[in-house]
Structure formats: C-alpha cells, structure tokens
Amino acid sequence: MKTTPWLAVALIALLSQAAAANPPPSSPVKGAKVVKLCDNKTTVQVAADTPQTPEEGKKIADALMAQWQAKNPDNKWVAEEVEAHQVVPPEDNSKLIGTGQSSTYGAVSAQDVKVWNTETYKEAVYGSTVFHSGDQLGSEIAVSCDMCHPRAANTHPETYPKFQPTLGRVALLRDMINWCIEHPVRGKVLAPDDPKMRALESYILAQRKGVALDYGKR
Amino acid sequence: MNDKRIPHIKSVETRYFEERDALFRGLQRLDRRTFMKVSTGAAAAAVAAGVSYHAHTFLPINVASAAEGGGARQEFTFAYISDSHLYAKKTNERFVRQLLRAVDDVNALDPQPDFVLYGGDLAQLGRKEELDLGAQILKSLKAPVHMMVGEHDWFFDMGHRWNELFGPENYSFNHKGVHFVVLMSVHEKDFWTPRGLTPAERMHTVAGLDNAIQSAFEVGATERAWLKKDLEKVPTSTPIIVFSHSPLYKLYRPWNFWTDDAEDVQAILQRFEHVTVLHGHTHQVLTNRIGNIDFHGMLSTAWPWPYAPQGLPALTVQMNRPNPFDPNDGLGDGTATVHPDGLVDKLYSLWNRNPMAVKASYLRGSSQQDAPALPTLASY
Secondary structure: OOOHHHHHHHHHHHHHHHHOOOOOOOOOOOOEEEEEOOOOOOEEEEEOOOOOOHHHHHHHHHHHHHHHHHHOOOOOHHHHHHHHHOOOOOOOOHHHOOOOOOOOOOOOOHHHHHHHHHHHHHHHHHHHHHHOOOOOOOOOOOOOHHHOOHHHOOOOHHHOOEEEOOOOEEEOHHHHHHHHHHOOOOOOOOOOOOHHHHHHHHHHHHHOOOOOOOOOOO | OOOOOHHHOOOHHHHHHHHHHHHHHHHHHOOHHHHHHHHOOOHHHHHHOOEEEOOOOOOEEEEOOOOHHHOOOOOEEEEEEOOOOEOOOOOOHHHHHHHHHHHHHHHOOOOOOOOEEEOOOOEOOOOHHHHHHHHHHHOOOOOOEEEOOOHHHHOOOOOHHHHHHHOOOOEEEEEOOEEEEEEOOOEEOOOHHHHOOOHHHHHHHHHOOOOOOOOOEEOOHHHHHHHHHHHOOOOOOOOEEEEEOOOOOOOEHHHOEOOOOHHHHHHHHOOOOOEEEEEOOOOOOOEEEEOOEEEEOOOOOOOOOOOOOOOOOOOOOOOOOOOOOOOOOOOEEEEEEEOOOOOEEEEEEEOOOOOEEEOHHHHOOOOHHHOOOOOOOOOO
C-alpha cells in the first residue's frame, strides 16, 4: 500500500519522458529533459544523458512527489479523518483477484481491487469530514451532524424510503439529510447530486454496513 | 408552544396515584400507635402527628418524617440542569434559549428545590465568553446553584476560567444529613503535546464525542486521594450523593460514556450503605446499579445523544428516540427527591413529553410496578 504511489508515479514519469517534447513554460536547462507529473503541472528537469533505469526513474518520481506533497499539505486528509472518526471500510473484494473479468481485459487484478476500495472509501471518508464540520455544512450556528449522531448513530439509512407526514411525501435518506441541514444545523440545503450530499450519503451508509435493508421502518 | 411546563400538568389519575404513594410512604414511617390513629380515622390526632390533607381529595399527602430517628433527616428535592453547550450568543442563540427554558422550568417549581445542580458542559468550546454567558444566565435561578465541570468547560484553558467563575472543581458539602461530593471526572491523559495541538485544537478534539484521537476520561490519582480523604470521617450510614460529569462506570469507550478508573472510585464508595451518582455527559435517560451504587444520567438542554450501540446497563429503560421533526425533543431538565433513608428518586422532565421517573424502589428491585414505561420507539 505504502510503496505503490511512487511506483505508479515512476511509471508515469518514465512514460511521459517521451511525451515531454513540448517546451515547458519555464526556460529549460539546455539539453535537459522535462518530466511532468500526471497532474500536468508539476515538472522536474532531467539531464539528457540520464540512464533510463528503474533507480533513476525512482529518483525522478521522488522529486516529483516531494514537489506535489509540498504543494498539497492536506494530502493525508483521508488517513487523518479515519484516525479521528474511524469510518467503516468498504467490502474487501480481494477474493475476486485472479477471477472473472474486470472492467479492462483479463481477470480482476490486485490493482482493480485497490482502486475500487480506495475510491469508494475516499467518498465515505469525505462524507465524514462534511458530517463532522459545521463550516462545511454551512451552519449558521456552528452545529454539525455528529452532535446528535456520533458515528452516524440513529441515522438508520436502511429504513428509507418511508412516508414522513411532516414532509408530506415519501422521504429518501437525502431528504432527511436536507431536513436536518435546514433545521437543526441551520445551513443551506444541498442539491441531490451535490458532491457533499453524495459524500454524506456515502458516509451514513458506510457506517451501517451489514445492516439489513428495512424500508418503511419506524 | 405553551411555556407552562408540561411536567406540571398532571392528570387526575397521576395526582391520585402520587397522593396514594405519598400516603403509604408516610404511613410506613409512623409508629404503630400513630398508625392506629390514622387508620381509625382520628384525623385530629393524625394532623398532630404531622399528616396534612390535600384540600381536593382529602387524602393525606405529606407525612412529616423529620421526627424519625431523633429528627436526623427529612425528605428533600433538588433540581438539575445539565449539558447546555453554549456558544457565544451571536454564534448560536438556540442553545441559549434552551438553557433559559430550563432555568424557567426550575424557577417555576413549587415548592422550590433546596438547590440546583448544574451538571457540566456549560460551554461548548470552553471559551471565556461562553462560560461568562452561562454564569450570567444561571444567576437568574432562584435556588442556590452547585456547579460541576464538564470536558467542554475544561480543555481550552484547562479549567482556568471555570475555576475563576465557580471555584474549585472538586468539593463536598452536607445537606440535611446527606454528604454530597462534586467530582471532576473528565481528566484526559495528554494526547495534545505529542501532536503539537494548540489549546483550540485540543478543545475541538475533545468536543467531538466520536473523536478517537482523545484519551479516555478519568478521575485521576490526585482526585481519588482527595475523595478518599474527604470521605474518611463520614460514617457509613450517611447517604452519599456524588455528582460527576462522566458516568462513574464503563459503558461505551468510543463515545467516552466511560470513566477509566471507575472501579477505583467505586471501591472508595463501596463501604457506604447508600450511594447515588448523578452524571451528565450522556444526554439521555440512563440507569445503572453496581453494588451499593445507584447511577442516574441527566438530560441535556442542547441536544440528545443516541444510546450507545453496546454496553447499555440492563436496568436502563430508554427514553423515546427523539423525533427530528420535533424541536427540543429528548431534551429537558429534572429533579431528584432524596428520601430520609438516603435513597433517590430521579425525575427526568423531558420537554414536549411525559416525564420519566426512575425510582429507587425500581432500582433496588423492590417494586416492579415502579418500572418506567417502555419507549414506543427505541434507539436503533
């Protein structure tokens, strides 16, 4: 897990050496190659005669990564949020590795499973940051969801949809989230596809992993 | 909304049963001779023995018990308000209004309670303006106030402002033959120095109930030594009532419904015949009994907590799951009635709902009839 990011960066860096033929915005040292990170912004210059070995590739990758981390001091937000609020991780699909067909050709790879897991978890963890922050929720009175729902307790997402007489219609989880944002939290309601709404739903559902669906339950 | 507190509107039936209870409780305290007089309808003699009559039902409702055991202890009541979590007024006026409502509740009690316990977490982030605002609001209580500290009052300046306003965080006093102890139970082992947190960051971490970075609550060795010394000369027959912000037992660690050295504190209290602990922090109806110690939670005026997913004491009858469409549901204040024998009946005066009484007779297993009503909607 820890070593993979630089490996991936090294690969991209090596591959992109060829693609870095276009002159970069800053004036390059004469005869040096410019290697670009996959963010298309971060660059390092490499002497033209640098041997194309894995060791040199790693050096380039490390240099790029160091620059990127300096530019993105919040890059450990997932680990930090998980340490504080212990978001339930998603289903581990590693038993599928080597079987079936993935989204690309061939069997499911460890890389596939890792991407599924990382991306899914990241959405729930982002939701946890919103859930725990009155500022992110736009609260006018410094109230956040966790004040009444520590670790999303008593949010019972498995009971939706259900008819809510106060709302005058069948409520989905997102309707209740918006009700809470509007009333106890006193913030601005979110559009159903707002990234924060999607993240909040992800977090709340993640915390109830394994609970049977029971729509309509009071 | 009708601001005349719901707990004071009692049905004829409720009043009848309360009067009946009071009568039988009173009769138990009479000697045989007085009992004969009462039972044969010698009203005058009964009045002379301290039995008064309710004008409406002509049932005796109050039997003076001061005479018992040479006039040692009488029944009395104190009220509580807890966990108001005030921000500055301009940040959040809702929590301010809710505390004002509780103050009105207590001021409307007739007769007035002997004193009011404030159960901790007066402030949300331990700031001076929050604590000052709380102190100012609590000044309007008619009855005297005993303050207890909570973690939200403490971890910004480590109790500095709170101590300035309210005095030491550990103290004891005697009232009508009962020994009261107010205990600071929310110390935490230093998690902030290694992480290089600022006071505001430290406070913010502790303020998140589900924040796993903080340490467990504990009374600590110094406070335990103080408690031991304080109780040294108190006879074992003296009823003890302890106020602590965290429950003095281990319920659920992830939310700090927990005191890490609870067993050590319980051991200090074990030699007394009757011990009752009233705690804040959990924002819910919560009941437990360990050995000779009865435990009661307190309601919050700010927001209710759900019940912990594990570790709920078997004696706890849950309050109804708060309805998110009903503002202030699951919140409130309440009273505790201390009987001459030192046992405590706890009343949770839930706003917008019927009050819940958790009686010593239920806790001690002597009366199944006194068990609180089960909730229609329990916690998930």
